[in-house]
Every structure is written in C-alpha cells, then in structure tokens.
Amino acid sequence: MKTPKHWQTKNFLSLLLFLPSCLYALATKLRIKYITPKKVKVPVICIGNLTAGGSGKTPVSISIAHILKQAGKKPYFISRGYGGNLSDVEVDINLHSPMEVGDEPLLLVKEAPVIVNHNRYEGAQKAINEGADIIIMDDGFQNPSLHKDKSFLVIDGNIGLGNMFPIPAGPMREFYSQGKKRADAVIMLGEDKTNIANKFSDLPIFYGDIIPQAPQTENKNIIAFAGIGRPQKFYDSLKNCGLNITKTFDFPDHYLYKSDDIKKIIKTAEDMGCEIFTTSKDFVKIPTLYKSKIKVLEITIKWQNEKKLKEFINN
Numbered sequence: 001m002k003t004p005k006h007w008q009t010k011n012f013l014s015l016l017l018f019l020p021s022c023l024y025a026l027a028t029k030l031r032i033k034y035i036t037p038k039k040v041k042v043p044v045i046c047i048g049n050l051t052a053g054g055s056g057k058t059p060v061s062i063s064i065a066h067i068l069k070q071a072g073k074k075p076y077f078i079s080r081g082y083g084g085n086l087s088d089v090e091v092d093i094n095l096h097s098p099m100e101v102g103d104e105p106l107l108l109v110k111e112a113p114v115i116v117n118h119n120r121y122e123g124a125q126k127a128i129n130e131g132a133d134i135i136i137m138d139d140g141f142q143n144p145s146l147h148k149d150k151s152f153l154v155i156d157g158n159i160g161l162g163n164m165f166p167i168p169a170g171p172m173r174e175f176y177s178q179g180k181k182r183a184d185a186v187i188m189l190g191e192d193k194t195n196i197a198n199k200f201s202d203l204p205i206f207y208g209d210i211i212p213q214a215p216q217t218e219n220k221n222i223i224a225f226a227g228i229g230r231p232q233k234f235y236d237s238l239k240n241c242g243l244n245i246t247k248t249f250d251f252p253d254h255y256l257y258k259s260d261d262i263k264k265i266i267k268t269a270e271d272m273g274c275e276i277f278t279t280s281k282d283f284v285k286i287p288t289l290y291k292s293k294i295k296v297l298e299i300t301i302k303w304q305n306e307k308k309l310k311e312f313i314n315n
Contacts, residue, residue: 003053003229007162007171017169025166028174032144032182038121039147043134045313046151047187048141050179051171053229053253055156056189056210056301058104058281061138063208063301064152064313065112068134071314076132077108078123078146079139081116083254088117090130098285103254106284108138120146141182142173150313153179153200154187158233160194185312189301204312207304212237212297215277222275223247225265227255227282234279238297246274255285262290269293 006013047064049055061077068075081087081102089096091105091114098106105114113130117123120143124135137143141151155161162171173179176199185204188197197205221244226234231250238245249265251257269276276294278286283296303309 003171006169007165008159010163010165014163014165014169018165021166021169021172024168025172025175025178028142028166029178032142032174035144037144037147040121040124040128040135042124042128042132043149044124044137044146045134046137046141046148047154048137048139048151049154050141050173050176051155051161052167052173053171054233055154055229056187057139057154058107059210059299059301060152060154060187060189060208061108061136062111063303065108065136067306067310067313068136069112071310074131074133075112075136076127076130076134077105077112077114077136077138078120078127079105079108079114079116079137080118080120080143081105082139083256084116086116087119088115088122088126090115090126098256103281103284104138107280112136141179148182150184151182152185152187153183154189155196156230156233157188157190157192157194157196159230160192160196206309206312208301209304210237210299211302212241212299215241215243215295215297217243217275217295219273219275220244221246221273222277223249223265223269223272224277225249225251225282226279227251227253227257227285228279229253234297237299238277241297243277246272251282255282257282257285257287259287259290262286262294266290266293 047061065075084100084102086100091109101116108114115123115127166172186200188207
C-alpha cells in the first residue's frame with residue numbers, strides 16, 4: 001500500500017476510523033505484554049519505528065552494520081523476509097529471489113549476512129550458529145519474541161509521526177506513549193519539520209541525512225518509478241540531483257514487478273527519449289532481462305555526529 005493522505009492530519013476520515021485504530025493498538029499492546037521475550041547469548045540491536053511505511057530503517061541498518069564491522073564485530077541481520085515464502089534460510093543474493101526472501105534482505109546482504117526467519121528468536125539462534133557475535137533486527141520493534149538489548153526508533157523528519165493515530169486512522173503501529181517506553185534512542189533522518197524530536201527529549205537522538213549519490217547519466221530527462229511507502233521522497237531526491245522528471249509510476253510498497261509493468265515503463269521512456277530511474281529496493285525485484293535499461297539512485301546516510309553514534313553503539 002501507499003501511505004494514505006489522511007494519515008498526516010486529524011480529519012473526518014481519521015476520526016471516523018479512530019475506534020478500530022484503538023482496537024489495533026490494544027491488540028499490539030496485549031501481544032507485547034503477554035509474550036515473554038527470549039534472550040540469546042549475543043547482543044541484539046533493533047532498528048524499528050512507530051509507523052507503517054518507509055522511514056529509512058533499511059539504510060540505517062546497513063550503516064550501523066558498517067559501524068559494527070569497523071569495530072571488529074561480525075554482525076548478522078535477521079529479518080522476517082516480508083513478501084517472501086521461505087523461512088529459516090541464510091540469504092544468498094545469487095540464489096534467492098524477492099519472491100522467496102523479500103526485497104529488503106537482498107539489500108542488507110550486500111553489507112552483512114542475513115537470516116530470514118518468521119520467528120525472530122530462531123533466526124537469531126541460526127545467526128549465532130553461523131558465527132554472529134551481534135544481531136541487528138531490521139524492523140521488529142513491535143515483535144516481542146526476541147529480547148532486544150538496544151532499540152532505535154527511526155523517524156523520517158519530513159513527516160514525523162503523522163497524525164499520531166494508530167492504523168487505520170493514522171500511521172502508528174502503536175500509541176506513541178506505549179512505544180516510547182521500550183525505546184533506547186531515536187534516529188532522526190532529515191530536517192525535523194514537525195518538531196517531533198521534542199517528544200523524545202529524554203532519549204538520545206542521533207541526526208542523519210539520506211544522501212543520494214550523483215547519478216551517472218548525460219540525459220537529465222528521466223522517468224522514475226517506485227514501490228515504496230513514500231515515493232515522493234525518492235522523486236525529490238532525484239530532483240535535488242538536477243534531474244528533470246517527466247513522468248512517474250507509483251506502485252504499492254513491496255510490490256513485485258511483472259514483465260508487463262516494466263515493458264510499459266521502458267516503452268514510455270523510449271517514446272519520450274528519457275532515462276529510467278528507480279530505487280535500489282525496487283531494482284532487486286525487476287526481472288533480470290530488463291535491468292540493463294534501468295538506473296538506480298544509490299543512497300548513503302551521513303551522520304551529523306557519527307562519533308557520538310559509534311560510542312553509543314559500541315558501548
């Protein structure tokens with residue numbers, strides 16, 4: 001799904017949906033309250049959030065794994081492999097497809113090994129058996145099955161926490177006050193345009209910016225497509241790189257592309273004389289036959305105080 005517009009403000013539709021939202025939040029609260037997390041023998045870092053949709057968890061997870069490797073650690077990611085049909089496997093980028101392990105694990109594995117398991121505790125145990133001395137949970141803040149030694153909440157500074165209502169009235173996976181109690185630190189990506197950092201003033205806050213790498217193209221006229229929670233965020237990054245977007249194609253988050261989808265985009269680009277750009281998350285789901293015709297906007301995270309973040313993680 002794409003992020004609904006009514007998630008950003010308190011309006012008639014969000015107020016109409018508030019009662020089922022309370023039931024959703026209550027179910028999350030009870031699940032967390034009555035399931036006892038199991039602890040493993042190595043530290044577990046959770047990179048999560050309070051909202052549905054893309055906040056930047058995956059690039060943050062990759063950056064933190066890189067920091068841990070610089071410190072001499074051997075991190076493993078564990079993921080439920082959203083959208084995939086396999087479980088209890090170590091991801092092999094040359095063997096597995098997004099239909100089998102999901103899209104995000106195929107990005108994470110470029111930085112560190114990934115175990116996909118629908119049961120986070122079993123996934124962590126498998127990672128330890130393979131040699132992990134620290135576990136990074138990509139998502140899973142609301143999953144109570146595995147004990148977390150440190151939990152980061154990732155927040156997109158541009159949109160904050162929306163209207164702060166739970167799903168379906170708003171973007172929240174749980175009520176803010178409930179989730180904040182379990183958090184150890186906040187990662188704010190981009191400018192805090194909604195002043196949401198004030199609500200987390202008693203927690204360490206680490207600021208970072210998503211930096212797009214300069215695209216390698218002579219043709220500045222492009223067509224862009226994305227299947228992520230907030231595609232406009234991607235399109236804005238392309239514009240900031242000096243590219244002229246002539247047309248966009250939006251798809252639901254975690255969408256698995258069909259050949260006909262990509263053929264349509266390629267045909268449109270050829271007719272308009274444009275290059276085609278997408279995200280790295282979308283690129284892994286494109287049929288191999290068409291990948292040579294599509295460019296990727298690669299991104300990295302630049303921390304405003306990386307030394308402070310490293311000290312917090314390594315401690």
